[in-house]
Amino acid sequence: MTDQLLLSLTTGIFIGGVAGYLGTLMVIKRMSVAVDPLSHLVLPGIALALLFHFDVSLGALFSIVLGMILIWFLELKTKLSTETLIAVVFTLGVAFALLILPEAEIEEIFVGDISKINFLSTIISAILSIIIFLIIKRIYSKMILIEISEDLAKVEGINSKKLLFIYLLSVAIIVALGVKIVGGLLTASLIAIPAATAKNLSKNLSQYSFLGIFFGILFPFLGISFFKFFPFSAGILITLVGGFIFLISSFLKKEK
Amino acid sequence: MENNFILRVKGLNVELNNEKIIEDLSFEVKEGEVLTILGPNGAGKTVLFRTLIGLLPFQGKIEWEKGIKIGYVPQRIPLIKDIPLSVKEFFGLKGISQQETENILNAVGMGEKEILGKRIGDLSSGQFQRTLVAFGLISDPQVLLFDEPMTGIDIGGEETIYSLLGKLKKERNLTILLITHDLNIVYKFATNVLCLNRKSLCYGLPRETLTTDNLEQLYGEKVKLYFHTHD
Numbered sequence: 494m495t496d497q498l499l500l501s502l503t504t505g506i507f508i509g510g511v512a513g514y515l516g517t518l519m520v521i522k523r524m525s526v527a528v529d530p531l532s533h534l535v536l537p538g539i540a541l542a543l544l545f546h547f548d549v550s551l552g553a554l555f556s557i558v559l560g561m562i563l564i565w566f567l568e569l570k571t572k573l574s575t576e577t578l579i580a581v582v583f584t585l586g587v588a589f590a591l592l593i594l595p596e597a598e599i600e601e602i603f604v605g606d607i608s609k610i611n612f613l614s615t616i617i618s619a620i621l622s623i624i625i626f627l628i629i630k631r632i633y634s635k636m637i638l639i640e641i642s643e644d645l646a647k648v649e650g651i652n653s654k655k656l657l658f659i660y661l662l663s664v665a666i667i668v669a670l671g672v673k674i675v676g677g678l679l680t681a682s683l684i685a686i687p688a689a690t691a692k693n694l695s696k697n698l699s700q701y702s703f704l705g706i707f708f709g710i711l712f713p714f715l716g717i718s719f720f721k722f723f724p725f726s727a728g729i730l731i732t733l734v735g736g737f738i739f740l741i742s743s744f745l746k747k748e749k
Numbered sequence: 750m751e752n753n754f755i756l757r758v759k760g761l762n763v764e765l766n767n768e769k770i771i772e773d774l775s776f777e778v779k780e781g782e783v784l785t786i787l788g789p790n791g792a793g794k795t796v797l798f799r800t801l802i803g804l805l806p807f808q809g810k811i812e813w814e815k816g817i818k819i820g821y822v823p824q825r826i827p828l829i830k831d832i833p834l835s836v837k838e839f840f841g842l843k844g845i846s847q848q849e850t851e852n853i854l855n856a857v858g859m860g861e862k863e864i865l866g867k868r869i870g871d872l873s874s875g876q877f878q879r880t881l882v883a884f885g886l887i888s889d890p891q892v893l894l895f896d897e898p899m900t901g902i903d904i905g906g907e908e909t910i911y912s913l914l915g916k917l918k919k920e921r922n923l924t925i926l927l928i929t930h931d932l933n934i935v936y937k938f939a940t941n942v943l944c945l946n947r948k949s950l951c952y953g954l955p956r957e958t959l960t961t962d963n964l965e966q967l968y969g970e971k972v973k974l975y976f977h978t979h980d
Contacts, residue, residue, distance in 0.1 A: 521832055634842045641829045641842075645884070647804050648821045649843065696868055697835040 498721065500615045501607045501674075505713030505727075507622040508670045509683055513709015515629055515667050516688030517702050518636050518660070530579040532668045532680035533587065534560035539602045539677050540590035548614060553677070554669035560586060561665070590677075604728035605676030607717060618670055625663050632656050637698070674713060675728035682732035686739050687712060693742040708738065753780040755817060755892060755924050756801070761809035763793070763800050770796045772948045774809075778941075780891075783918070783925045785939040785955075787932070789968055792946040794928045795824060798894050801926075820890030822881050824897045824928075830870035836880060837865040843887050856920070857883040857913060878910055886917070892924045893917075911938055935959065 538556025542549045564578045571578070590602060610618075639646040639653045646653055664684075671680045691704035716731030723730060756778040763771040770793045778784050786794050800807050802821055813819070829839075840850040847865070854860060857879040864876070872880060885893055895914070911934055918925060929935065935942050935955050942958050944951040944967045951963040 634844070637832065637834070638842045641832065641839075642823050642826050644799060644802070644804055644821065644823050645826075648802055648819065692833060695833045697833055697866075698838045701833045 497608060497610075498717070500610050500612060501717050501720070501727065502714065504610050504615045504618045505607070505674050505717045505731075506710050507619045508667070508674060509687075509709045509713035509731075510706050511622045511626045511629070511709070512667050512671055512680075512683040513687035513691070513705040513707070514626060514702060515663060516684040516686075516709065517691060517705035518629065518633065519664070519684060520688040520692055521637065522640050530576075530583050531557065531561075531664065532671075532677060533583045534579075535669060535672055535680075536590040536602060536677045537586045537593075538669075539672060540594045543598050543602065544593060549609075549672050550614070550618075550669045553672040554665060556586065557665045557669060561661075600726065601676065603676050603678040604726045605672060605674055605679070607674055607720065607727040610673060614673065618673065621666060621670060625666055628659065628663055632659060633702070636660060674717075675731055676726070679728045679732050682712070682728075682735050683709065686732070686735035690735070690739045690742045693739070693746040708735070712738070754778065755780050755782075755814045756926075757810070757812040758801075759810040759812075761797075761800070761807055761811065763796055763805060763807045765796070765805070769947065771800070771807075771945075774945070774949050776941075776943050776949065776952055778892075778924060778926065780924055781922065782940045783927060783938055784941045784943060785935045786926065786928045786943045786945055787930075787935060787959075787967065788945040788950075794945055795896055797945065798896055798926070798928065802894065814891075817892060818888060818890040820885035820887070820893045822885040822893065822895045826881070832869070834869050835865065836867050836869060836872070839869055839880070840884065840887065843884070845887055849887070853883045853886055854880075856886065856917065859883070879913070882910070882913065882917070886921070889921070890923070892926065895925060895927045897928045897930065914938070932959065932964075 534557045535553035536556070538552035538554070538559075539549045540552075541556070542552030560582050564575065564582050567573070567578045567582070568575060591599070594602060635646065635649075635651050635656055638649065639651060639656065643653055667684070668680050671683045675682055687708035688705045690708045691701050695701035695704055712731050712735040713727075715734045717727050719730045719734070720727040754777055758777070759775045761771055761774040762769070774797070776784070786797065788794050796805065798821070799805050801811060802819060836854075837847060837850060840853070845853075850865065851860070851862075854864060859876060859879050869877070869880070882895075885895070893914075914925060914927075915938065917923060927934075927939070936959075939955050941953065942951070942955045943949060944958070944963060946967055950967050951958045951960075
């Protein structure tokens with residue numbers, strides 16, 4: 494095994510595992526749809542990072558946060574719906590990214606380039622993944638209770654605004670990290686597909702979150718391993734593997 | 750609070766999206782009472798409950814006895830059936846042990862072991878209602894706020910949700926605030942009744958308060974026949 498492959502796999506497994514775990518919350522919260530526009534906010538940041546040669550995840554995180562602040566500000570100003578404003582900001586972001594980026598690098602911004610991962614970024618990804626994992630683990634039950642009934646959560650003294658903020662921040666960081674593996678367009682493959690597959694196959698919450706992590710690790714592992722043998726980017730392969738396994742799980746799902 | 754008052758509400762006003770939902774509402778609840786809240790759809794009953802437990806902004810005064818523990822049983826929890834969640838895990842969300850979960854399920858007549866591993870979405874509606882009551886009873890509240898239990902539902906074991914509530918009230922010395930549509934329940938179960946349709950339309954002992962006039966005012970003409978069958 495080459496060092497590069499080892500680094501790619503390590504990064505993929507850490508980020509993928511946490512993304513899958515976080516995804517189980519997102520799928521329950523019906524927010525996996527929001528991952529998509531949210532993840533597209535990363536595009537201008539990735540473009541800038543490629544242009545000025547700094548870490549894509551850093552650029553991605555920067556532009557997600559900037560995009561979210563912009564959306565929040567416009568929402569206050571215009572009273573338009575969040576969805577509308579996400580659409581506006583996201584489209585502008587894509588146009589801006591395409592404007593500044595040389596054509597040769599366009600594929601990388603959309604589907605990622607795992608071969609660029611180096612030792613330092615692997616270490617940082619692993620550490621951040623562990624931290625985010627621990628944070629999510631801490632808020633997991635409370636988030637589920639909020640989803641079941643905000644009223645019940647409030648009676649429990651749960652501060653849903655604070656938790657939602659922590660949760661969104663975790664999503665932003667994981668999406669930004671995921672960009673390293675699958676680029677700016679395919680982050681849902683790390684977050685939504687593992688969780689959706691897990692949901693098809695689980696009867697209770699512990700199975701569900703365990704399987705979310707399991708598939709979150711499995712998809713990048715397989716995708717990155719195949720990357721050696723196929724002339725496609727790892728991002729594409731991870732997504733296809735995930736999609737295929739998800740389809741199988743849909744057939745296995747027992748009718749109630 | 751003097752005179753064993755557990756809750757005092759004075760001049761309560763609740764406005765949501767510039768619409769007045771509750772206007773100038775005042776009532777009191779003493780320890781051990783059962784206050785039923787009666788009113789048509791959209792009368793602001795659930796809003797009242799949500800305000801009482803601090804979920805909504807309001808004007809006026811809501812005074813709970815200091816340090817009181819409140820249990821809340823919401824009307825509907827539509828999304829829960831979609832979540833892969835076992836009964837045991839549902840109670841685990843409140844951080845209680847399996848032993849406590851078993852005890853509390855026992856108290857609502859669901860002592861069977863196999864219930865614990867069952868998925869919430871697979872429970873019968875009677876079992877689900879019992880589960881929600883049990884969930885509201887975690888950490889031994891002194892007051893239970895119960896939003897419109899499914900009336901007339903057979904929750905199994907020839908028990909209605911009301912006989913269960915009656916039993917729990919005795920066993921746990923509960924004070925109960927209960928939203929309902931069902932006049933029968935008010936007569937059988939309530940110490941006090943509050944008729945609510947944005948404003949308080951009547952308030953007092955059920956036998957004295959629920960006059961034909963008052964009910965007509967609350968529900969309109971139609972309810973008369975329905976009401977007379979219970980009179």
